[in-house]
Amino acid sequence: MTNRFDLPAAVMLIALAAVWGGSFFFAEIALRELPPLTITLHRVIWAVPILLVILRIRQIPLPGAPRIWGAYLVMGALNNAIPFSLIFWGQMQIDSGLASILNGTTAMFGAVVAGVLLKDEPLTRNKMLGAGLGLFGVAIIMGPDVLTGFDPRNLAQLAILGAAISYALASVWGKTTLAGQPPMMNAAGMLMGSVILMVSIVLLVDGTPTLSLLPATWGALIGVAALSTSLAYVLYFAILTRAGAANLMLVTLLIPPFAIALGALFLGERLPASAWAGFAVIALGLAVTDGRLFQRHTVNPS
Template identity: 70%
Template sequence: MATPRIDLTAAAMLLGLAAVWGGSFVFAEIALRELGPMTITLHRVGWAAPLLFVLVRLKRLALPRGWRIWGSYLVMGALNNAIPFTLIFWGQTALEGGLASILNATTAVFGAVVAGLLLRDEPLLPRKLIGAALGVLGVAVVVGADALGTLSLRNLAQLAVLAAALSYALASVWARVRLGDQPPLVNAFGMIAGSTVLMIPAALWSDGLPDLGLAPVTWAALAGLSLLSTVLAYLLYFAILRRAGAANLTLVTLLIPPFAIFLGWLVLGEALPASAWIGFAVIALGLLVTDGRAARALAARYFLHTVTKE
């Protein structure tokens, strides 16, 4: 079996995935002008569920039976969709989308620590702890030292996005433990269906009956969130996973913030301070340390250079 690698096609898909996930932060900011965070989450998962169901049927995949597996999908839908989407959208009521995307980039770094604590086959290696420390340092740079002594709406919004990153990390562990024997597309439909079931009463309680008299730009943003940043994103995600492997797929974490920041500037005229870029660089370094491949490549290069000299 060939070693998974990033070829030209995988690289293009990786950039496409980063673009549609980065675009979700812009779509959300537009939709937040008329809708509450829970209703936006409901639109995002509610539109995606029937489309993913159609894809499952077209591929002739069997849907699992039994309350146990669908209960697992309900938990997965909460951890990977309902909770983090809502927290991020609420956070964006007080944060720029680009800044929210930078804070959300801690998912991969902290996810490695969560897996190390909860999974026996994922040891908590020193590089993961160093990566997590760099992630925390990067967050501190992004948030700013002045935020440590105050409690404002903006600070709470930043904490909400970080809580969403933790929820994503827990979701990855849950998927490993409870859903590893199911086809990926079936898992995608199952968790989206589960999150839709959860978000219907939550959105009705929070925002009441949905308003259908929305501005065209709001409908377009909702369509982008669901069709591009959810359905298309899952298709790209699984295609990259098959072609390039899980390790290479984590690189998308580094690519999402630049796309979110660029699109936020292009569409909404947003600009972030230099501290946000510096913090992102530290978080990115934390991800590279956690991943370990860059360090191994440098070590191998140094060893080869030393042997050649001798």
């Protein structure tokens, strides 16, 4: 089947950017009452039953091999438990829009990690140049004094970058261990794995979670679980099937504008000029990594 980036694919891509961008907004609200690890637990635990219903509707069976469930446990750590917790912790110090911009380095880190660890995805010149631009964009955001003094905001920004690297490692792990499984089963399986991990961690660090929360907090938790997680995975795999991985990567450019807009409209956030400049450089890095923007201006010799 030929990948088609048509109107339905574009609409789904924008919707995916909206719900993923919304996760930073939902987190800012939930952080007013809950610690980061507990928010991560809520995000994954409420998303699981929704995806199980989808599996049942689509008649996708649960795998029986222990090896697969072990892979889901690792995938849940790399793609959910670790990055979600790092991002939510980082948002205690920095605005949601800035967190989304730094998270936009995921695609470039993913290209580099895949190039280093996977034989069928070589580390090309474009990938290296794109990663370099992405790091330069991060340097613009963090400022020249990042190495000269301790600042909690800088540590928070590094946490977001750590989340991006964890996502990159997850993509390699998924490709090498779960390639033969149905994509929606992989989404549900890794969320179940992350629930197992986060229940233990939250009980140890935060204690037993309370359900006596403000309505706004519950709304944020439902939003980040049902929209930014369950619905996001449905859209993700639908776009992947229809438009292909290269077109899906474009969502990285669309997430920050949604997160920034929501933060500005409802949270009163305002980003400095350095954040916008850094985003522009990171976006250029993604375009270089993708390569198609420059191919269109190449003369065809045939």
